[in-house]
Amino acid sequence: MSAGFLQADLGDLLTSWRIRAGYPSREAAAYTIGTTKDIVGSYESGKLQYMEPMTIEGLLREYGAPEYVVAEAKSKAKQIRQGSPNTWRDTGPEWFKRLQQLEPLAVTIDIFEDCYVTGLMQTRAYGRAVMEAGGLLTLKQIDTSLNLRASRREAVLESDNPALVRVIQTEYSLDLMRDTELFDEQFQRLKEDNERPNVEVYILPTRGFHPSMEGPYRIMTFAEDDARDVGYHEGPFGAHYEASKADTERVRDLFSSTLAMSERLK
Numbered sequence: 001m002s003a004g005f006l007q008a009d010l011g012d013l014l015t016s017w018r019i020r021a022g023y024p025s026r027e028a029a030a031y032t033i034g035t036t037k038d039i040v041g042s043y044e045s046g047k048l049q050y051m052e053p054m055t056i057e058g059l060l061r062e063y064g065a066p067e068y069v070v071a072e073a074k075s076k077a078k079q080i081r082q083g084s085p086n087t088w089r090d091t092g093p094e095w096f097k098r099l100q101q102l103e104p105l106a107v108t109i110d111i112f113e114d115c116y117v118t119g120l121m122q123t124r125a126y127g128r129a130v131m132e133a134g135g136l137l138t139l140k141q142i143d144t145s146l147n148l149r150a151s152r153r154e155a156v157l158e159s160d161n162p163a164l165v166r167v168i169q170t171e172y173s174l175d176l177m178r179d180t181e182l183f184d185e186q187f188q189r190l191k192e193d194n195e196r197p198n199v200e201v202y203i204l205p206t207r208g209f210h211p212s213m214e215g216p217y218r219i220m221t222f223a224e225d226d227a228r229d230v231g232y233h234e235g236p237f238g239a240h241y242e243a244s245k246a247d248t249e250r251v252r253d254l255f256s257s258t259l260a261m262s263e264r265l266k
Contacts, residue, residue: 006076011046013073014059016105016222018044020161021063033062053077066155068100068148099239100148102230104155106220108164110255112212115176117186118167120153121193121201126177126186162198168255168262172206194265202262211257219251 018040023029026040033040042048043055053074060070103109103120111118117126124146131142156163169190177183194201204210217233231242231251242248 006080007048007051008046010051010056010073010076011044013069013101014040014056014063015044017060017063017065017069020105023063029062033059049080051077051080066104066151068151069104069155072100099232100152102220102232103152103163104159105222106156106163107223108221109156109166109218110252111165111167111216111218112255112258113167113173113216114170114212115173115216117169117173117190119149120156120165121167121190122149123182123186123189124150126182129180129182157193157196157199162196164198166200166202166259168202168204168212168258169265170204170206174203175206190265201265202259203265204258204262210261211254217251217254219248219255 018026018029021029023032026037026044030037030040039055040059043051043059056073056077057070060073065073111120116122116130119127122130127146127149128142131137131145137145157165174183174187177186190201193199204212215233217231220230220232222229229243229245229248231248233240233242242251
């Protein structure tokens with residue numbers, strides 16, 4: 001069995017978090033951690049057929065990766081030993097886990113949301129109400145999801161080096177909860193986030209047509225290589241990622257045109 005998609009994903013993940021942790025070279029990381037550059041390099045190359053889950057965990061913890069990133073990386077390493085390393089990109093529930101890994105690495109995130117308050121800025125009460133309305137999760141699963149969302153928020157918005165985030169919320173998304181007990185706390189959360197130096201929240205009036213009517217999406221940019229910008233769109237059957245330059249530029253045009261019709265939250 002040769003190295004496959006999972007190894008490449010883990011290699012990219014380790015490299016990104018090493019650089020994010022302030023180690024520009026494998027030698028620098030190896031010296032600090034107490035291993036060799038060859039071991040670090042064998043994991044980052046993505047060519048190592050079997051990756052030890054404990055080694056993956058140790059490296060990511062040294063680099064300061066959030067808990068959910070560490071847990072997912074260990075899961076991938078176990079899957080390499082237990083199954084095919086070439087099928088991960090095609091498995092159903094993994095699309096959201098990929099988002100969890102991309103978010104903390106992004107330097108900018110532009111988000112358009114039409115019906116719901118964007119997940120990173122939801123209060124716990126609002127998030128619980130949305131999940132309970134869906135009727136697909138148990139109470140335990142809802143609590144787990146809310147804890148995960150809190151970890152995502154901390155990693156993206158509240159870290160020492162947070163992403164620059166712009167969010168366009170439709171006025172409709174606020175009107176949906178305006179007469180409920182959720183409104184005051186959730187609206188206050190949006191206002192507080194809007195005051196963060198790294199966050200801008202905009203409100204789009206939903207009277208008439210606008211360029212982003214096809215649904216919610218986000219665009220993430222990464223410091224290492226501008227060509228790796230990623231567009232992300234959720235739908236009822238999962239999510240779609242698009243990294244081609246032409247398509248991400250087209251979505252950027254949508255966001256810019258929608259932003260021009262929006263007003264900064266006050």
